[in-house]
Amino acid sequence: MINRLRRRLITVAMLSLFLVFLVIVxxxxxxxxxxxxxxxxxxxxxxxxxxxxxxxxxxEELQALLAKSPEALFTCRYFSVVMTDEKTxxxxxxxxxxxxDETGAAEYARAVWERERGFxxxxxxxxxxxxxxxxFIFLDxxxxxxxxxxxxxxxxxxAFFGLLSVFILLFALSKRIVRPVxxxxxxxxxxxxxxxxxxxxxxxxxxxxxxxLDMEYGESEWLRDIQxxxxxxxxxxxxxxxxxxxxxxxxxxxxxxxxxxxxxDELVQSFQALAKTQEKSFTSSIQPGIIMRGDxxxxxxxxxxxxxxxxxxSEPNGRISLTLEKRGRFVYLxxxxxxxxxxxxxxxxxxxxxxxxxxxxxSQTGGHGIGLSIVQAxxxxxxxxxxxxxxxxxxxxxxVVFPM
Numbered sequence: 001m002i003n004r005l006r007r008r009l010i011t012v013a014m015l016s017l018f019l020v021f022l023v024i025v026x027x028x029x030x031x032x033x034x035x036x037x038x039x040x041x042x043x044x045x046x047x048x049x050x051x052x053x054x055x056x057x058x059x060e061e062l063q064a065l066l067a068k069s070p071e072a073l074f075t076c077r078y079f080s081v082v083m084t085d086e087k088t089x090x091x092x093x094x095x096x097x098x099x100x101d102e103t104g105a106a107e108y109a110r111a112v113w114e115r116e117r118g119f120x121x122x123x124x125x126x127x128x129x130x131x132x133x134x135x136f137i138f139l140d141x142x143x144x145x146x147x148x149x150x151x152x153x154x155x156x157x158x159a160f161f162g163l164l165s166v167f168i169l170l171f172a173l174s175k176r177i178v179r180p181v182x183x184x185x186x187x188x189x190x191x192x193x194x195x196x197x198x199x200x201x202x203x204x205x206x207x208x209x210x211x212x213l214d215m216e217y218g219e220s221e222w223l224r225d226i227q228x229x230x231x232x233x234x235x236x237x238x239x240x241x242x243x244x245x246x247x248x249x250x251x252x253x254x255x256x257x258x259x260x261x262x263x264x265d266e267l268v269q270s271f272q273a274l275a276k277t278q279e280k281s282f283t284s285s286i287q288p289g290i291i292m293r294g295d296x297x298x299x300x301x302x303x304x305x306x307x308x309x310x311x312x313x314s315e316p317n318g319r320i321s322l323t324l325e326k327r328g329r330f331v332y333l334x335x336x337x338x339x340x341x342x343x344x345x346x347x348x349x350x351x352x353x354x355x356x357x358x359x360x361x362x363s364q365t366g367g368h369g370i371g372l373s374i375v376q377a378x379x380x381x382x383x384x385x386x387x388x389x390x391x392x393x394x395x396x397x398x399x400v401v402f403p404m
Contacts, residue, residue, distance in 0.1 A: 004380075005181060006174045013170055014163065021159040029152050036144050037124065039068075041117070043076060044126035047137050052080030052093055077140035081109040082133050090133060097140060109136040199237050203230055239370050242301075253381060258296040260331060260402075261288050264303060264324050271307045278311065280318050287325040292402060294382045302378040303333070305371040306398055310337035313396070326404070333400040342396055347388045351376040372398070 046061050047053065054073060055062050065072050079094040087110055092102040100108070112120050116127045122142040128135040207230050214223050268284045275282035292299075303322075310320045314337040323334040351372050375398070379386040384402040391397070 005178050009174055009178065010167070010170050014167055017163060017166055021162060025155045025159050028155055029148070032148055032151060036141065036148060040124040040139050040141055040144075041126070043072070043078075044117075044124065044137050044139055047078065047080070047139075048126055048128040048135060052082075052135060052137055079105050079138055081105050081136045081138075083109055083136070084133055087113060099140075100138075105138070108138055112136065200234070203234050203237070206230055207234075236370070239374060242374060253295040253298065255293055255295060257291055257293050259290070260292045260299070261286050261290040261324065263296060263300055264322065264333070267300060267303050267307060268322055271311065275311060275320060279316065280311065280314055280320060282320045284322045285324070286322070290324065290326050290331055292331055292404060294402070295378075298378045299382070302375045302400075305375050306333075306335040306400075309371050309398075310335050310396075313337065313339050315340055329404045331402040331404060333402070335398045336395065338395050341393055342390050343393070347390060350388045351386070375400075 043065065046055065046065065049055070049061075069075070077097045077099075079092070079097045079100055081092045082090040083106075084090060089102075089106045089109070092105040094100055094102055094105055108120060108123065108125075112118070112125055112127070115125075118125065119141075120138070122140060122145050123138040124141050125136060125138045128137070207227070210223055210226050210230070214220075217223075264286050265284075268282075268286070272282050307320075307322065314320055318338040320337045321335070323332075323336075325332050376386050379400055379402070382402055384400060386398065386400045389397050389399065
C-alpha cells in the first residue's frame with residue numbers, strides 16, 4: 001500500500017508539473033509566434049498599400065514602423081509579383097532580396113495563388129487583389145523563424161530537464177514524505193493484528209462456556225443468539241487479520257503454478273447448490289486449461305468472496321454468472337449478479353472496508369462489508385486490477401484482470 005501511495009504521489013506531482021510546464025511553454029511560444037506574424041503582417045500591409053514598396057519618409061505609417069524598428073528599411077528583405085487573373089506575370093520586383101530572382105518570384109506567387117495570407121517556406125506573404133491584376137508580396141522571415149524554432153526547442157529542453165530533475169527529487173524524497181503515513185498505517189495494521197489475536201482467546205472461552213451451559217440447561221433462544229454472535233465476531237476478526245496480513249507484504253504469498261480453470265470450476269460447483277436453495281439462477285462460462293502463477297489458496301479465497309457477495313446481494317430469483325477467459329497475456333474473471341438499484345457512489349466505495357451499498361440488509365446477509373476489500377488486496381498482491389461497474393443500475397459486475 002505504501003509503495004502504491006508513493007507511486008500515486010509521484011504520478012500526481014509529475015502530472016501537475018507537466019501541465020504547468022505545458023501551459024508556460026505553450027504560452028511563451030504562442031505569444032512569440034503571434035508577435036512575429038503580427039509584425040510581419042504590419043509590414044506587408046504597408047507594402048501592399050504602396051504597390052510593393054515602402055511609403056515616403058514623411059508618412060506616419062513608416063515613422064511608426066521605424067519607431068519600433070529603426071533599421072526596418074535596411075533589414076526587411078522582400079519581393080513582389082504582379083499577375084493577371086490568368087496567372088501571367090506582369091512584373092516582378094526582386095531588388096530588395098538576393099536569394100530569389102524574377103523566375104523564382106513568379107513560381108512563389110503561383111504556388112500561393114489560392115491563398116490570401118500565410119507562410120510559404122520561410123516567407124510570409126500577402127495577396128492584394130486589384131481590378132485587373134493581383135499583387136503578391138513576400139517578406140523573408142528566415143531569421144525570425146530560426147529564432148522562433150530555437151526558442152521553442154530551448155523551452156522544451158528546459159521543461160524536460162526540469163521535469164526530470166523534479167522526478168529524481170520526488171523519487172528520492174517520496175519515501176520520507178510518506179513516512180508519517182507509513183508509520184500510522186503500520187501502527188494501525190499492527191493494532192488490528194494484535195487486537196484480533198487478543199480477541200480470539202476470550203471468544204474461544206465464551207464459546208466453550210456457552211457449550212457447557214447448553215449441555216447443563218438445554219438449548220435456548222438466548223444461547224443460540226450468543227453462539228450466532230460469537231460466530232459472526234469470530235469471522236469478522238479472522239477476516240480483519242487476513243486482510244491485514246495481505247496488505248502487509250507479498251512475502252506471505254505461496255507462489256506456484258496452478259489451474260485457475262479447475263479452481264474456478266470447483267468453487268462454482270460448491271456455490272451452485274446454495275444458489276439453487278435460494279431459487280437463484282447461477283451460470284458459468286470457464287475457459288479450460290488456464291494456468292497461472294500465484295497463491296492458489298488466496299486466489300480461491302478471492303473468488304469465493306466474489307461468489308458469496310453475488311449470492312448475498314442478488315435479489316430473490318436473481319441471476320448470477322461467472323466468466324473466466326484468457327485473452328493475450330491476461331486472464332479476465334467476471335462475476336455478474338442482478339441486484340437492487342445501485343448508484344455510481346456505491347460503485348466507487350464497494351472495495352472500502354465495512355462499506356455496504358445497503359446497510360439495512362446487514363442483518364439478513366450476515367455480511368460485514370469486508371469481503372470485497374479482501375478481494376482487492378489479493379488481486380493487487382498478484383499485480384492485477386479489480387473494478388466494479390453496472391450497465392443498467394440494477395446489476396453489478398466485478399471484473400478482475402490478472403497478468404499471466
